[in-house]
Amino acid sequence: MDTSRFLQIGHLPESARILRADNGAEVSLGSILRSGEQPAVWSADQHMRMVARQMVHVCADGRQGVLRVQLASGCVIEASADLNLLTVDGWTQVAQLAVGARVAIPRWTPAPAIAVEMPDAEVILLAHMIGDGSCVKRQPIRYASIDEENLAAVAAAARHFGITAVRDEYPAARVITLRLPAPFRLTHGRRNPIAAWLDELGLFGLRSYEKFVPEPVFTLPTDQVALFLRHLWATDGSVRWDARARQARIYYGSTSLRLIHDVARLLLRLEVHGRIKRVTKPGYRDCWHLTVDGMINQRSFLEDIGAHGARGVAAEGALVELAELIPNTNVDTVPKEIWSRVRNLLATKEIRHREFQAAMGTKFCGSTMWKYAPSRSRLARVAEILDDPLLSTFARSDLFWDCIAEVTCLGEQEVYGATVPGTHNFLAHGVLVGTGPSGGL
Numbered sequence: 218m219d220t221s222r223f224l225q226i227g228h229l230p231e232s233a234r235i236l237r238a239d240n241g242a243e244v245s246l247g248s249i250l251r252s253g254e255q256p257a258v259w260s261a262d263q264h265m266r267m268v269a270r271q272m273v274h275v276c277a278d279g280r281q282g283v284l285r286v287q288l289a290s291g292c293v294i295e296a297s298a299d300l301n302l303l304t305v306d307g308w309t310q311v312a313q314l315a316v317g318a319r320v321a322i323p324r325w326t327p328a329p330a331i332a333v334e335m336p337d338a339e340v341i342l343l344a345h346m347i348g349d350g351s352c353v354k355r356q357p358i359r360y361a362s363i364d365e366e367n368l369a370a371v372a373a374a375a376r377h378f379g380i381t382a383v384r385d386e387y388p389a390a391r392v393i394t395l396r397l398p399a400p401f402r403l404t405h406g407r408r409n410p411i412a413a414w415l416d417e418l419g420l421f422g423l424r425s426y427e428k429f430v431p432e433p434v435f436t437l438p439t440d441q442v443a444l445f446l447r448h449l450w451a452t453d454g455s456v457r458w459d460a461r462a463r464q465a466r467i468y469y470g471s472t473s474l475r476l477i478h479d480v481a482r483l484l485l486r487l488e489v490h491g492r493i494k495r496v497t498k499p500g501y502r503d504c505w506h507l508t509v510d511g512m513i514n515q516r517s518f519l520e521d522i523g524a525h526g527a528r529g530v531a532a533e534g535a536l537v538e539l540a541e542l543i544p545n546t547n548v549d550t551v552p553k554e555i556w557s558r559v560r561n562l563l564a565t566k567e568i569r570h571r572e573f574q575a576a577m578g579t580k581f582c583g584s585t586m587w588k589y590a591p592s593r594s595r596l597a598r599v600a601e602i603l604d605d606p607l608l609s610t611f612a613r614s615d616l617f618w619d620c621i622a623e624v625t626c627l628g629e630q631e632v633y634g635a636t637v638p639g640t641h642n643f644l645a646h647g648v649l650v651g652t653g654p655s656g657g658l
Contacts, residue, residue, distance in 0.1 A: 228632035241329035265614030291493025338377035348452020
């Protein structure tokens with residue numbers, strides 16, 4: 218194939234994780250090169266909508282200096298200095314971006330083209346075993362909880378494997394465990410069905426800090442992704458209403474950073490944006506919290522996902538409280554640089570700033586308006602008043618504008634380039650990378 222007419226998107230290390238659109242899996246750039254595949258990947262089109270496009274060419278490109286870019290959301294991407302990230306002003310090289318610059322990540326990711334269902338019982342049991350299950354080698358498979366609804370859900374799901382849960386109560390420890398023994402005598406080559414199933418998924422024998430979401434979960438249809446998250450949140454998740462601060466507190470905690478990143482990626486299927494924070498305590502492993510912040514974002518979580526059991530009751534209460542409040546958007550905004558286009562349009566259309574702000578229904582405040590990033594709804598109103606398609610595109614896009622928190626030099630590494638004809642961009646580690654033509658002013 219003649220690839221000379223294609224724009225190459227580079228450069229990324231071999232380990233860069235690329236989100237496939239066909240099966241929802243995240244695979245390394247190196248594995249795509251070695252397999253010779255041309256997978257469908259998620260990409261942003263000229264309207265900043267997420268679409269499936271084919272990655273047709275991956276090649277090694279020698280050694281280059283690599284920078285580690287960490288975003289406020291917790292996303293981390295390693296890339297060469299000449300790799301482009303999308304800003305409101307267009308594609309910009311990493312080397313030219315400073316801390317505080319805002320770059321595009323997906324607001325949501327669509328369901329894979331080939332969604333594969335699992336039995337609901339397996340989805341539910343998998344979520345609970347990842348959260349509060351124990352499947353250490355040469356020990357009984359157990360599940361621990363103090364929530365009777367969670368215990369009932371696990372016992373019911375275990376019957377899908379022909380297993381009857383055995384309840385053990387430990388009043389001193391204030392916990393109840395369920396043993397999940399095999400329904401038959403274990404002999405050489407014959408295993409507990411749940412143990413064999415977890416082994417196939419790569420989870421058997423893992424400690425808490427090693428756990429992750431197995432690949433089949435990412436191929437599920439969206440309603441089953443919500444089911445998985447609802448039951449996962451019932452384990453190590455937290456949902457409560459903070460009456461003093463008048464806001465909901467929603468997060469999921471784990472000592473496994475990989476698990477946290479996996480859950481963040483699953484939340485995007487429901488258009489819920491999470492932020493990753495490190496929580497440290499002397500003498501303990503670092504813990505990671507995936508928080509769901511912002512009133513609109515929290516409403517989406519509580520309405521479309523929620524939590525099973527007692528945490529679900531708290532989720533319903535928090536949703537009732539949120540319904541009484543007026544949203545104040547301060548995170549999910551379009552970068553304030555968008556105002557430069559607005560000012561140019563006002564000059565071209567000979568509209569005075571006072572007239573424009575009156576049309577917006579706001580009191581005239583001079584230049585104060587231009588100092589703050591507008592919410593998407595506010596920008597949509599601006600686009601309507603000025604009849605500007607590009608502003609409307611930004612207001613209704615599938616992109617979320619994250620903020621660069623830290624840039625670190627990692628030295629030279631082997632790097633690779635890739636080609637996505639038509640849109641010339643794709644998602645790597647949850648960040649949009651490319652060369653255009655999407656976006657820009």
